[in-house]
Amino acid sequence: RDENMNSKAPCFGLSELKSWSFWRAGIVEFVATFLYLYISLLTIMSVKKSTSYGDLLCSPECLQAIAWASGATVSALVYCFTAISGGHFNPVVTFGFFLVRKISITRALYYMIMQCLGAICGAAVVKAFQKTRFELLHGGANLVNYESEVIGLFFEFFGTFVLLYAVFSASDAKRTAIDSHVPVLAALPVGFAVFLVHMAATPLSQTGINPARSLATAIVHGKKKGWEDQWIFWLGPLFGTLLAALYYQIVLRPKPFKSRA
Template sequence: MSKEEVAAADTSEQPITKAPYWDPPPAPLLDTSELSRWSLYRAAIAEFTATFIFLYVSIATVIGYKSQAAAETCTGVGYLGVAWSFGATIFVLVYCTGGVSGGHINPAVTFGLLVGRKLSLVRAVLYIVAQCLGAICGAGLVKGITGRSYETLGGGANSVSDGFSVGAAFGAEIAGTFVLVYTVLSATDPKRTARDSFIPVLVPLPIGFAVFVVHLATIPISGTGINPARSLGAAVMYNQHKAWKDHWIFWVGPLLGATVAAFYHRFVLRGEAAKALGSFRSTGAATART
């Protein structure tokens, strides 16, 4: 056997090196010391830019699809293409910004991570402001490029679709955001990240697919918000009664869905409820013996 063959055999038999598992403690709620760190503002800029790009690509796809369909029926990318646009763009942006800001690009995701004690209130507020401003600027760029088509084709703004009630749209937004935030928390779980550290695109991939499948399910009902910044940016630029009439759905629904997902992941999947109950029973038994 040659030296090259021996070296190749030794390499193939070596186990894959995985990152050590470390579960960080809960983030402090009010960590004002972050305000003096450039890393916080760099992360906020990354969130602004990523949300700007997300709104530009996704809303431009929606306007382009409606424009093509208006010119000739059954043409354009269709709902499937719109869903792919949203999901693939999120995949790319999470991959690009994950190492800087975590790649939230969504106030509901940020809020869910806040509820799950993954980041401080200071960082969460700054992220949400940056995301909303980025979304407004991204939708504004689409409006500037598409001109009158933006107004006549609805501006990509979310609203309750004909044939569906406000309650149905509200429930769809809760369920859709639950799926998204549940996927984010599962994909970024420290134990899973350590186990699959040798697969560099694992975290962005399921998140992008979650956005894709939720859009397939929810576009016919509410146009799919699951991202308050996305809904706000389009509504601000479109600025018609239809966009603002039920706008609360696209904030309350996603934030509620994110909260449920955070509690489910923390207390059920991570077993914190069982751990707390076991600790309570142990303390009670010890007290009884004394």
């Protein structure tokens, strides 16, 4: 991965298909996304269970529990998986790395498929063991409640921008050049970014910022209600990623400007 840092990845990269490290990275993405769904959905089931069923809104302590669980999970997973696959476990993070030419399109598609499969399996396991609660809480599906769709879309858009911004900052070539263990330290601010977005957006738009999560909960929940707002949780993150990539390339990317400065 270190070589990718300082140079552009090939566009298609079909030669990668022959290496074990390519296939291994996909397996790792599957496991990481599985774990993310498993833990974050179980936490929702744990926390909601003790207050009230079927209510999507939550009290400050519920909100904190969900936000901390999501943030800490992402932080731990980034720490554990970065060295193997880059630690994406989120289709828009993969898309973002493709946009800034750090991974090939082949790898991007492979990752996204594995992430969605991992997320579906994670949600299915939670459903299997917590059937009653899963139904009552709409399977933790991403729904836009009490607010119009425009606000939900904006929250998703902006939340993903914040996440992608932290991810790009952490994988900055300038930093990794100075210091080899920056990727390890990066786990904390990326986890904080996820925590923050959940604190700000959970009561209003349920916080997706991960289309694999939104898709998986909708599929496993299997009700029409879970599908109604699905487009918001794909379109919002997509545009957020585009803005973050643009901002990264124009304002932050150190190389091009260094010659000018």
